[in-house]
Every structure is written in structure tokens, then in C-alpha cells.
Amino acid sequence: MSTILDVCKLAGVSKATVSRVINGIGQVKQSTRENVFSAMKELGYRPNRLAQALATNKTHTIGLVVSDFDGIHFGLLLKQAAASAEFAKKQLIVTDGHNDPDYEYEVILQLEAQCDAVVLYSRTLTDEHIQRLHEQLTIPIVVLNRNMPEQCFHSVSFEQEAAVTILMDHLFEKGHQEIACITGHMDNPTGKARLNGYKNSLQAASIDFKNDLVKHGVYDMKSGYQACKELLNEGITFTAIVAFNDCMALGALKALTETGINVPEQVSITGIDNDPVSEFFTPRLTTVGLPITAMTKQAIELAITLCDETKPTHSYQYKGQLIERESVSSVYTAKN
Amino acid sequence: MSTILDVCKLAGVSKATVSRVINGIGQVKQSTRENVFSAMKELGYRPNRLAQALATNKTHTIGLVVSDFDGIHFGLLLKQAAASAEFAKKQLIVTDGHNDPDYEYEVILQLEAQCDAVVLYSRTLTDEHIQRLHEQLTIPIVVLNRNMPEQCFHSVSFEQEAAVTILMDHLFEKGHQEIACITGHMDNPTGKARLNGYKNSLQAASIDFKNDLVKHGVYDMKSGYQACKELLNEGITFTAIVAFNDCMALGALKALTETGINVPEQVSITGIDNDPVSEFFTPRLTTVGLPITAMTKQAIELAITLCDETKPTHSYQYKGQLIERESVSSVYTAKN
């Protein structure tokens, strides 16, 4: 790899001049500019970005930190993040926190010299962690999918509780009263918020909460399948299932179908996410769309903006939309 | 952000000494080491990785370049790449080539100073491109999912043609003769190799190739659905469908089911990939597993090894395995 000095020698000019033509700034005589260009070309010269970054304190890189690479939305998130970054000609450095808050905290601090901004999709860091990071870091940070209590961060989040409420209201409208619930992990704000949505909806409808009706899954099809099997085996009656994501809803669908129970005639099912595959199952799944792609785009673009200018902190809130398909029917028509 | 100089002042030592304790090399008196440590801690000092990289010419990062972020395997690939890199305490820089060979070529060259090795998952670069890169680059490169003609590169690939052959043989065994084919993109080696698999299998079985039986999809469910619709609308007879991936097979399944055609009683369907969802459709899809995760792991680990030592080039070849489920039945039992 040739360096700027090689170009200097070949073109017979100083480093400053070469630097000027590389960056297209300052005044350079047309003829010498051409000289330099042809020298660069002849050598296959390419400026060393590391050196540029060190000298300018600008890396043109965005850091993306997630708690864990197994997260359910990781694929789409990463895809959109990579696309948005690329579009703005920024590089992307991707890191995970091994699901360990302390490790994750360290990782973020490490990123400081290597990025112009960080997007954080964390499910292990506490609010205080994030607060401390915010104070300690000299680069801006955007928190994705997390409702921060105080609006002192840039954040992009989803109304988790409302997503379930939308589903419950839809089910109530169709006359359902006995609604089973398949949750996701309960050790993080998302799971808790969604369960609150379930409980509060029941309360608002004056229906008693029954512990037997709620089973815990881990957001994959298998756990949805198993949760539903349990429900069935325990002989609990229910006319509908609210699953905390599409995968588990689809797993439950499989369990029901296997058992000879018709969906939606005998049991209605709903999910959350609007996973692309949900449309291809039979019956097509009714769900609440979670715009993870749009949210990620927003977060990365915000981070990119913050690289160059400071903006007052703002919290972008996304709300889910009901996508009605064929996995829910009215209890009244279903009864017979 | 404090620098090494701040630590020097606070601890009352020179840069060299601080550097020694940072890296744990050379001889440092226990007491001064402790001094330095506490100074670092007090300042919240963290070495600047960029500066370290510039000074040592070691970046501890792996570059991953894909042609396009929309690739069908991109999600899993990225996930595994990120995980493997993280495991080895390497950073990952992810970039795409906008599906443009020239751009992609440039991007890879840019990465040279920022990475210790590059993994390339390209569908636009020609073999000569890769050859030129290989000569031009001072860092090692691992080519993923690409059979290179000469074994002069490190590569990890999948036997594309064999995957289809396995499926065809399975179908022949079950008595199928009229086998429709839903391909993927035909502008790259993968699509071409798979189609060759289809054609060669037919030839080996002395069955004429009929152009009407092959429809082109783009690897997503929708295109599989449409391709199957076309087949149906054109009134072509077939007893089985070989789709070039699971998504399209599942789309075709949907089209068939909608039309009131039973799978596998009337038509058998097979895919490629062993997508996790394939198991949750009814009937569960028979497919050939494509170990993209294992392949990615292999590629990244190889790249990481190459950061520190040179190895003779080797080509790792992965072969698909038939995963028999319920979407294929024998024509003989199906006839009635």
C-alpha cells in the first residue's frame, strides 16, 4: 500500500498539496492537480482512512450495539441499519453485548474513538446505565426501542402496551371474553409493557385476570407451539389467543391445527410484528404491524445527522397498526 | 476523552511506561504499574483504538462485503458473522456493493487499511475481479459461497448443482416424471448452477426438458406464488415442483392450496435452504438444507486465522442434505 509520501515523490509536491487534491479543498493549480491525480492513479493510491480519522477526529462511522445477536428483530434491524448507513456513505460497526450489561457498557465506551455516533438497541442496560453513558460519552447516542423516562436522550421507540391493547379491543369487539396470552421473555421492559397491555385491557373490560390463561414463550415458533399445547393439555377454555409475536402465534396455530381445532372457527389467534411469512400461512394471521424497519431507518438517520450538528433531543414514537386478516372470527358465528 | 498523556502526567511516568502497562508487555515495577492503573482508572482512560491501529498496523477488525443487503441469506449470514467475530473479540465492519461490481470493487479496496482480513459474499464480481483484488490487496480475502475455478483463494462454498440433483433424484424415486421448476435470479452462478442441476438430472433420467415447466422467480414467497399460478393458468401438467428455495416453494404451496389442489396428494413440492419456517407450514416442507450459518462461521473463522498467520489456500465445500418431510408423496399412491 502506497502512502501519501509516495505520491509526493512521484508528483514532486508536498504532502499539503496532495492532501488538498485528495480532499478537494484549497487552491491548487490545475496542472499540478492533474499531476497529483495521475501519480495517485499510477500508484493505486488510496488514502488511509484510519490516519484521516485520527487527524480529523471524524470517522464517518456509526456504531450499532445490540444486547444480543439472537434478538428476534436482529435480522431486519441490521439489514436496515446497514442499508441506511451505506446510503449516507457511512460505515457501520456492529457489536453485541453478550447479554451482559457490564460488558455492553464497556463495549459502548470502546466505540467512542471509532464512531461519530452510536445507536443502541439494548435490553439489558438499565436506565441509569444509559444515563451514565450519556454523560460519559463525547459522541451522541440514539436509543432504539426504549421509552426513556426523561426526554434527555434521542430515542426511537414503539408503544408496546398499545400494541396489545389494539389486539384485545379487536377481540372484544368480536365478542371474545376468554382470551389466552402467550408472552415473550418477561425480564425486560418490552415483555412487561405488553403484559400490562393484556391486564389493563381485561380490567378496562371488567374481565377477571386468570393466571392460567397466560403462558410464557420466548418469541420463537417452538415456544408458541408448546405454550399452546400446555393450554390445551390443562383443559383451560379459551376462544382466542393473543401471542406477543407472530412466530409464537404461528406456533400456536400449528398446535391447534394438529389437535384438530379449527382456526378461526373454534379459536381465534393474533400476533404482533406483521412478519412477512404471516401472510402465507392458512389462515393468514391477523396481527399488529411493528415497523422495525422504519424505526431503524429513523434511528440511523438521526445518528447520522447528529454526527455533524447537535439537535435538541427528541423522542420518536411509533404506534402499531391492526392488520386484519383471517385468523380471527366472531365468537357468535363461531359458537355453532 | 483523556489521552495517554493525561495518564502520564497523573502517574508521573512516560508514555512508554503507560504503553507497557496497557499492553502488559515489558518489565514494569509493580508499584509503578499500580500507579498507572489507578491513574487510568481515575481518568476513565481508554486507549484510542484508531491510534493503536495506526501505530501497530493491526486493526482487530474483519470486513464483510456483500453485493446487496437484500440477499436472501443476508440476515442469517450477518448474524453469524457478527457472532463469530465477536467471539474472537474482533470487530466487524459491514458494507454492501450496491449490486454494482465497480463500486463493490472500490469498497473492498477502501477496507484495506481498516481491516486485517475481508470476507466477500459477492454475486456481482467476476472471477477476474476477484483475481485482481487478490493481487492488489495486502490483506487476506476469503470468498464465501462461490466456487472459484482455480484454487488460488481461500473459499467456502456450497455445491449448488448437487442440491437440485438430490431433490430430483428423490422425486424420481417417488415416481415423478413431470417436474416443474421455479428458479431464482438467473443472472448469477448460483441460479445457473441450480438450473443445470435440473437439466442434467432430467437428462440422466432420459426425460425431455420442457421449457414450459420452468418459471423464474426471485427467491421470495410472492414470486413463488406467482410462478405457480402461471403454471396452473397455462394448464401445464406436472406432479411435482422443484423450487430453488423454501420461500418460493411455500409461495407455490399457497397457490396450490388456494386452487384446491392438495399437497402432496396431487402435487409434491420441494425447496432448498431448510428455512426455519418450513417446518411450521402444513404440510411440512421437504427440502435440502443449506448450511449458511456453518459456512459463514467457517469463513469468518478462517479470516480471523489469516489475520495472524498465513495458510495454504483451501476450498471448503459444503454439500446439502435432503430433509424429508411431508410435502412429497409417491405418484403411485397419489394417482387414485
Next chain:
DNA sequence: CTGTTAGCGCTTTCAG
């Protein structure tokens, strides 16, 4: 319009 001179933050001989 161009060159000189300091750095950016860290590593690494080489003396002592």
C-alpha cells in the same frame, strides 16, 4: 498557489 511544521494518540526501538 505551495511548502513547512506541528500535531492526532499510540507503539517501539534504543539508551541508560
Next chain:
DNA sequence: CTGAAAGCGCTAACAG
């Protein structure tokens, strides 16, 4: 065991 000094490749005043 420790420090001085040179250097990684590039940028950025400041002179001229």
C-alpha cells in the same frame, strides 16, 4: 526497570 525520540499516514494552520 524507565524515558527520549522517531514514526504510523494524514490534516491543518501559517508563512511565503
